[in-house]
Amino acid sequence: MDIIVLEKGISAGELRHIVKKLERKGFKANISKGTERTVIGVIGDTSRITEDEANAFASMPGVEKIHRIIQPFRLASRDFKPQDTVIKAGKHSIGGRKIQVMAGPCAVEDLPTLLKIGKEVKKAGASFIRGGAFKPRTSPYTFQGLGEEGLKYLAEVRKKTGLPVVTEIMDPRDIDVILKYTDVIQIGARNMQNFRLLQEVGSYDIPIVLKRGLSATIKDLLMAAEYIMAQGNDRVILCERGIRTFETATRNTLDLNAVPVLKSLSHLPVIVDPSHGAGHWKLVAPMSKAAIAAGADGLIIEVHSNPEEALSDGEQSLRPDKFAVLMKELKAVAKAVGREL
Ligand code: PEP
Ligand code: MN
Numbered sequence: 001m002d003i004i005v006l007e008k009g010i011s012a013g014e015l016r017h018i019v020k021k022l023e024r025k026g027f028k029a030n031i032s033k034g035t036e037r038t039v040i041g042v043i044g045d046t047s048r049i050t051e052d053e054a055n056a057f058a059s060m061p062g063v064e065k066i067h068r069i070i071q072p073f074r075l076a077s078r079d080f081k082p083q084d085t086v087i088k089a090g091k092h093s094i095g096g097r098k099i100q101v102m103a104g105p106c107a108v109e110d111l112p113t114l115l116k117i118g119k120e121v122k123k124a125g126a127s128f129i130r131g132g133a134f135k136p137r138t139s140p141y142t143f144q145g146l147g148e149e150g151l152k153y154l155a156e157v158r159k160k161t162g163l164p165v166v167t168e169i170m171d172p173r174d175i176d177v178i179l180k181y182t183d184v185i186q187i188g189a190r191n192m193q194n195f196r197l198l199q200e201v202g203s204y205d206i207p208i209v210l211k212r213g214l215s216a217t218i219k220d221l222l223m224a225a226e227y228i229m230a231q232g233n234d235r236v237i238l239c240e241r242g243i244r245t246f247e248t249a250t251r252n253t254l255d256l257n258a259v260p261v262l263k264s265l266s267h268l269p270v271i272v273d274p275s276h277g278a279g280h281w282k283l284v285a286p287m288s289k290a291a292i293a294a295g296a297d298g299l300i301i302e303v304h305s306n307p308e309e310a311l312s313d314g315e316q317s318l319r320p321d322k323f324a325v326l327m328k329e330l331k332a333v334a335k336a337v338g339r340e341l
Pocket of ligand 2: 106107312
């Protein structure tokens, strides 16, 4: 049921007009006159009312505002599916009791470096290797990634370490080549509202890490998930990775509110990226702990064996030894909130 809040001075004619319109659309209007305000409870399957139709109602004379009870996202919503979704990815499950950690360099640079990092993060307890072969860089003059060569290195590291691969797609034209090598596809923050790309990955049966856009609301993120799910792929993992705010002390503002909010609105697993969220390696450990405490199902962390020489995001990359210490510390946090790592 949706609720239409009416203006104080609404005329009888305006009210009649609204009720008629609702009835024409097959709804019943339950008018409730209070001392301050009159409201209409709209009875019927209001999930049929599109956002555009709701906006049209909201602009009718005599209407102050509309409260929608049904969310505009459906497949992604908890109303639609009350139980938590657990997603099989590689040989692991995301969204269950066990917290999964994806770790690796921002970009795949060369095979020896990637293999070294892969072995170290595996030893520390990570369950996925991450690394970009197609990089969304702010400047067209900086390293753009190795393309298919980088994907081959990721697959090689999977062979040697057993770690399933997470890598980013930027262009629907790369889907076939990416599917050849990866276990999980990442949609980066900059492409969260690239709707054609979302539809493309939505038509394959592969887990998707969907990162929150730089200035996307939680609702925008869930609507992006809906785009993927509407094509038939319901294996979506939501990722909070920080948003742009007025704060300049950190690269982004990691919105940890988003974790419990997403968990209450949606059944999908939620992971957190403290590396992009904070932008400095020193902040990665405290924010990782906070994320697990807040209820995240996993983390995606940038790790590099030689951050000073990294071709991208070195300042926010943890050295493997620091990553190993963090993994140990996270075990205790996970245990405290009834999870394991
Ligand atoms: C990344 O994971 O390296 C990346 C580019 O992330 P984001 O899309 O969150 O900026
Ligand atoms: Mn990065």
